[in-house]
Amino acid sequence: METVNPDFRSTLEAAALCKMADRKQITGAVLDGPLALDNAISLGAARTKGIDSPVAGRANVLVVPDIEAGNMLAKSLTFLADADAAGIVVVARAPVVLTGRADSLISRLASCAVATLVVQRAAGANVSFSRSDGRRPNHRKRAAGRKRRAPSIAGEARRRA
Numbered sequence: 085m086e087t088v089n090p091d092f093r094s095t096l097e098a099a100a101l102c103k104m105a106d107r108k109q110i111t112g113a114v115l116d117g118p119l120a121l122d123n124a125i126s127l128g129a130a131r132t133k134g135i136d137s138p139v140a141g142r143a144n145v146l147v148v149p150d151i152e153a154g155n156m157l158a159k160s161l162t163f164l165a166d167a168d169a170a171g172i173v174v175v176a177r178a179p180v181v182l183t184g185r186a187d188s189l190i191s192r193l194a195s196c197a198v199a200t201l202v203v204q205r206a207a208g209a210n211v212s213f214s215r216s217d218g219r220r221p222n223h224r225k226r227a228a229g230r231k232r233r234a235p236s237i238a239g240e241a242r243r244r245a
Contacts, residue, residue, distance in 0.1 A: 094149035114138050170194035
């Protein structure tokens with residue numbers, strides 16, 4: 085769903101987050117929403133639907149409305165797309181790391197790394213949630229036999245225009 089609909093609370097919350105970003109209450113990222121999953125990760129889907137957004141098709145972070153939606157998204161990406169996921173909850177005083185019994189070592193470490201970045205950023209450190217080499221992650225399926233690369237974390241903030 086890519087439009088605000090008062091019957092769907094998650095669309096109101098997405099719009100509120102975007103307004104907070106407009107007012108500089110949320111900084112360090114480009115926000116847009118609500119965006120359906122296909123519009124957030126596929127530029128082609130966003131273009132087909134006529135969505136003009138700097139985030140559409142290029143999202144690096146997906147925010148979900150509740151833990152059930154997050155669990156479904158993470159497990160779908162992990163088991164259907166062979167993705168590595170990091171899970172944290174940020175509504176508590178400190179981030180809560182969410183890992184599952186079937187999660188890979190990479191996913192567990194990525195969750196700890198993201199939680200660490202959130203704590204450091206809250207303490208005023210200049211940290212980034214992007215790759216250290218400045219490139220976007222490759223979302224295509226790995227070729228057979230290719231090894232999974234460990235995620236990298238940048239220490240310097242990277243601003244997008």
